[in-house]
Amino acid sequence: MTGARDTMDPVTTDAAIIDAALERFIRARDPDAAPGEAEALAAWAAADPAHAAALARVEALWGADVFAAALAKAATTDMAPATDARTPAPISGAIATRRRRPVLRRLALAASVLVAVGIGAALDLPVRLQADAITATGERRVMMLADGSRVTLDTDTAIAVTIDDTGRHLRLLGGRAFFEVSPDGARPFTVAAGPATVRVTGTAFAVGFAADDAVRVQVRSGRVEAGAAGQTVALAAGDALRLDNTGPGAVTRPDPAQSLGWLDGRLVFADRPLGEVLAELDRYLPGRILITDPALANRRVTGNYRLDDPADSTQSLAAVAGARVTRLTGMLLILH
Known part of the structure; x- marks a missing residue:
């Protein structure tokens, strides 16, 4: 497959020029801007056709509702206190300051998102302190456990592991993982994730968080018991299940290739x-x-x-x- 290329005029494709246009545009729109920012922006755009084209693109994108909504969501998420593995921690004192100055509205949010996108969906500090293994954005990693089991961690995933004489206990703190469990009838293998718990002795299955914080379990081989809210469902190879605070949903059989x-x-x-x-x-x-x-x-x-x-x-x-x-x-x- 061939990739589509940006159809903007080539002079506007320079990321540095787009960055400069966005930064100057935000400063000029700030109600608390220093005198002359708007005039400085106009002069900057008039100085070079590439500047004018970049500014036109920023102005057009600024007017798109989806862009404003995404900026607001990103900044709001990063200003809120972290509560779990899917909530990023506060990332700068500047954001807290903007929070106390609501007059900036979308301007402050736009400035915040430039920092927010730099950390992507990074897991917060409390999660990092609990986790035994973490993957970064775009990273996948395979880890071998002390009992011989194998765990594949997807992007932005954190997991905590405890293996002792009483059993093999894992907690998925965020993201998605695939477990290939070494059989051990004396020590059940359990995975806790949000409201869900999965219990096996030897099998291969995936557990991951959905966008709404529900948990999805899919079995590739063997059998598992998955439960939430006091209800448990037995799953066989090929079965999948969504679980949330209300309990398990209906069993499905998705295409594993997908x-x-x-x-x-x-x-x-x-x-x-x-x-x-x-x-x-x-x-x-x-x-x-x-x-x-x-x-x-x-x-x-x-x-x-x-x-x-x-x-x-x-x-x-x-x-x-x-x-x-x-x-x-x-x-x-x-x-x-």
Whole structure:
């Protein structure tokens, strides 16, 4: 598959110029800006056609509702106290200051997002202190446990492990992992994740958090017992189950080539909305992917893409969907 390229004029594709345009645009729009910022912005744009083109692109993207919403979500998340593995910790004193100055509204949020995208979906400090193993954004890692079991950690995943005479106890603190359990009838193997607990003696299965903090379990071989809210369901090879605070959902049998494709470093999907596919790719990108058009997000796509280069895969998906991709700050990919 070939990747789509940004159809902006070449003079505006320089990330440094886009960064400068966005920074100057934010300063000029700040109600508390120093005198002359607006005039300085106009002079900067008039000095070079590349500057004017970059500023025009920033102004156009600024007006997109999805961009403003994403900026607000990112900044709000990073200003809030961390509560669990899916909530990033506060990242700067400047953000706290902006929080006390609501007059800045979207301007402060835009400034915040430039910092926020730099940390991606990084796990917070309390999680790091609990975890025995952590993967960074875009990283996958295989770890061998003391009992001979093997665990594959997906991107942005943290896990804590306790193995002793009483059993093998693991906690998935965030992200997604695949477990290949060494049989040991005397020491059950349990995985706790949010409201869910999975118990086995020897099998291969995946456990991961969904976007809404529910937990998904899928069995590749053997049998497991998965429970939540006092209810337990027995799962066989090929079964999958969603669990949340209300208990287990219905058992399904998804195509493992799609649902477990991440183990081979692939994102495999069939007839899914582009927005859902890009949300999955976004987990592997140290930045953010935005779609400006809801109709584009709902467009159905099918494909098989690499996870080790999510930016290139996004370009390829855009080509399939008939979209263009613009990069901002080197960390934002915007489809329009």
